Amino acid sequence: MAQAGAATLVSHARSGNRTLLELDAGAAEIEFLTASTFRLRRAFAGRLPEVPRTAHLTVPMTIEEPPGELVFLTRYLRVALRRNGLLVSVSKVSGAPVMADATEAQYCDGAMRVERTAAGSPAFYGLGARVADSLNARGTVVRAGVPFLYSTSGYGEYFASTAAYTFNLALTDHYLVEARGPGYLDYYFCYGPTPKEVFEELQMAGVSIPTPPPAPAAATWTGLRNALARLMHASFSGLMAPTFEEAPWRGAEPALGERASQLASLINGSRPELGPYRFAYQQEVRDRGLPPLRPLPFQFPSDTEAPKHSDEFMFGDELLAAPLLSPVGARSVYLPMGVWTLLDTNQTFTGRQTVKIDAAGLPLFARNGSIVPLQYRVLELHYFPKLGAEFFIYENDAGEYSQVHAAPAADVMRLEIESARDREYEWVVHHCGRPQAAGFEGRAYAEITERGRMAHETWFYDAVQKNLHVRVRVAAGEDRIVNVTF
Numbered sequence: 001m002a003q004a005g006a007a008t009l010v011s012h013a014r015s016g017n018r019t020l021l022e023l024d025a026g027a028a029e030i031e032f033l034t035a036s037t038f039r040l041r042r043a044f045a046g047r048l049p050e051v052p053r054t055a056h057l058t059v060p061m062t063i064e065e066p067p068g069e070l071v072f073l074t075r076y077l078r079v080a081l082r083r084n085g086l087l088v089s090v091s092k093v094s095g096a097p098v099m100a101d102a103t104e105a106q107y108c109d110g111a112m113r114v115e116r117t118a119a120g121s122p123a124f125y126g127l128g129a130r131v132a133d134s135l136n137a138r139g140t141v142v143r144a145g146v147p148f149l150y151s152t153s154g155y156g157e158y159f160a161s162t163a164a165y166t167f168n169l170a171l172t173d174h175y176l177v178e179a180r181g182p183g184y185l186d187y188y189f190c191y192g193p194t195p196k197e198v199f200e201e202l203q204m205a206g207v208s209i210p211t212p213p214p215a216p217a218a219a220t221w222t223g224l225r226n227a228l229a230r231l232m233h234a235s236f237s238g239l240m241a242p243t244f245e246e247a248p249w250r251g252a253e254p255a256l257g258e259r260a261s262q263l264a265s266l267i268n269g270s271r272p273e274l275g276p277y278r279f280a281y282q283q284e285v286r287d288r289g290l291p292p293l294r295p296l297p298f299q300f301p302s303d304t305e306a307p308k309h310s311d312e313f314m315f316g317d318e319l320l321a322a323p324l325l326s327p328v329g330a331r332s333v334y335l336p337m338g339v340w341t342l343l344d345t346n347q348t349f350t351g352r353q354t355v356k357i358d359a360a361g362l363p364l365f366a367r368n369g370s371i372v373p374l375q376y377r378v379l380e381l382h383y384f385p386k387l388g389a390e391f392f393i394y395e396n397d398a399g400e401y402s403q404v405h406a407a408p409a410a411d412v413m414r415l416e417i418e419s420a421r422d423r424e425y426e427w428v429v430h431h432c433g434r435p436q437a438a439g440f441e442g443r444a445y446a447e448i449t450e451r452g453r454m455a456h457e458t459w460f461y462d463a464v465q466k467n468l469h470v471r472v473r474v475a476a477g478e479d480r481i482v483n484v485t486f
Contacts, residue, residue: 006104007044009083012070017059019072021081028086032059033188033205035074036197039160040088042185044107049184054206077191090155090189098191099155102174105185112163112185114177122152123307124169125195125297126237129214129230135295136307142167146237147179148209152301154193156202158209158238161186195236195298196290202238203289209238214245219252224260225325229310231267235291235298242267242293255327262362263323266315267293276373276393280401281316283394292316300336305352309334318370318391322363330358339368341384341430346465348431371404378424378471381406385413385432395420398476413484419474426454427482429468434461438470438484445470445482459484 007023014020021028028042033056041048064071072079077098078091085104091097102115123136128145143166147159159165163181188207192198202209211234217227231242244267249260265271269278281292291298294314296306312322312333320340322333335351342349342357343364349355357363366372369387374380381404383389388407395402403418406429415427438445438459445457454460454471461468474480 007086009070009081009086012063014063017056017061019063021070021086023086030072030079030081032061032072032074033207034201035059035061036076036191037188037201037205037207038072038079039188040185042086042105044112044183044185051186056206090191092191098153098193099151099157099189107183110180112179112182114185114187116175116177117173118151118153118169118171118175119173120153123297124152124167124175125150125233125295125307126156127167127233128212128237129234129239131226131229132233133229133310134307135232135236135297135310137167138169141170145212146209146234147177148237149177150195150198150236154191156190156192156195156198158188158190158202158207159186160188194301199238199289199291211237211239214243217245217248219248219256219260221256221326224249224256224263225311228263228323228325231293232295232310232313235293235313236295238291239293240285240289240291242291244268259324259326266321266323266362273374273376275375276379277316277319279396280373280392280394284316296334296336303336303352305334306336315364318366318372320365320367322357322365324359324362329360330356331363332356333363333365335365339384340365341368343372343382346430346467371406373404378426380426380428381415381417382428382430383415384430397421411486413486415470415482415484417472417474417478417480419476419478419480421476422474424456424471424473427468427470427472429470429484431466432468433466433486434463435459435468436485438468438482440481440483 007025009021010024011022012019018029018031026043026045027048030038030040032038062073068083070081078093080089087101087104089100100117102117105114124138125135126148127137127142147165150156161182163179166178168176190198190201217223244264246264249257284290296309299314300306315321324331332354334354335349338351340349340351366384368384369389370384371389371391372382373393374382383406385408390405392401392403398420400420402420405416407414417425445459448454448458448460451460451469456473459470470482472480
């Protein structure tokens with residue numbers, strides 16, 4: 001039996017963000033990419049293979065050498081390497097533990113084994129596209145299509161060496177990662193602690209997680225539900241450009257084909273009214289590294305009910321999508337914390353509960369305290385009070401953002417547009433009483449009795465829907481403020 005492990009750290013030499021680790025068997029290095037992210041590589045025999053490198057800013061860091069350890073201290077983390085066995089433990093600078101090796105990493109008979117502690121029963125997400133009702137993989141054994149794991153202990157880890165990975169997450173107080181193929185260990189560790197912060201860390205560190213092509217889908221109702229579940233698990237594994245292949249469903253029974261078409265229109269971008277909203281989140285993928293489709297526990301990591309619902313998701317920060325996955329136009333929807341508005345009907349629902357809805361098309365809910373831009377005859381800015389909100393609309397032709405803000409204060413609501421291009425806008429303030437006036441600095445806007453007659457600097461109140469509409473034309477570079485008095 002060929003076995004490698006049981007190494008002792010002999011010496012170390014720092015070069016910028018990298019520290020070379022001389023072992024009595026094999027070789028290793030640790031490189032800090034940010035104050036919260038490092039890459040650890042270890043060859044169990046011989047030298048480390050060469051890898052492409054990206055230049056990074058110098059990470060402020062100190063190295064200490066208490067008995068039996070080599071310790072790296074950054075602004076956020078304390079990373080300790082045990083000299084005997086090179087076991088890794090990570091804690092916050094406050095001393096609170098984050099991650100720790102349970103045993104020394106080993107390479108035996110063509111397989112690498114890494115064992116981590118899992119105290120406190122954390123949830124685990126990611127590991128590529130797969131079919132599972134619960135998004136939490138704890139208690140299962142997963143052959144990972146993508147070897148990225150997020151733990152609610154507050155970190156993500158991505159194993160970069162090419163191999164067939166299996167994650168055993170069914171153990172009591174630890175978990176085991178096994179990989180067939182590589183003769184060396186190579187992983188990125190990112191402290192978040194939230195999923196969004198982990199993905200932003202990966203983006204700042206220049207780590208790109210390749211995702212395999214989607215698996216073929218069977219044109220059945222079960223196949224449709226499975227396709228959506230795969231998308232959710234893939235998004236939690238770093239899928240940044242989700243697609244839904246509509247072709248297999250075109251020959252399906254009419255109701256199934258319609259449901260598949262509804263889902264495809266949202267994911268693939270064929271709903272023109274969502275264009276400004278979608279473009280903003282496509283740009284956020286590049287700027288922040290956040291997936292546009294977000295499983296509920298990605299957006300609401302402290303909600304213990306969220307992992308149970310792989311058949312709904314957040315589309316960006318503001319919209320919750322609950323696709324219809326059966327012939328009937330009704331379904332149950334779990335709504336996380338907040339107050340939610342069903343866009344098609346303007347109905348409101350209180351969160352932290354499951355509600356039943358009837359819908360013809362794919363239901364979309366907007367959360368209170370958000371602005372959702374929708375493109376119809378003009379660009380409509382749908383604001384859902386009573387919390388303040390903002391949105392950044394990416395202007396592709398200008399290469400910059402228009403910024404919109406809304407905030408209530410006592411009996412006045414302030415609506416503001418900083419436009420990067422000439423455009424006509426219409427504010428749509430949902431669920432409000434009839435205002436007394438709208439305007440700015442003594443200039444009163446005219447009230448219109450029919451919405452179809454709205455023009456620049458006019459407003460209309462829809463008493464049935466209880467929505468306020470305010471129309472303004474804003475020049476490029478202009479900051480247009482509207483104060484609404486109630």
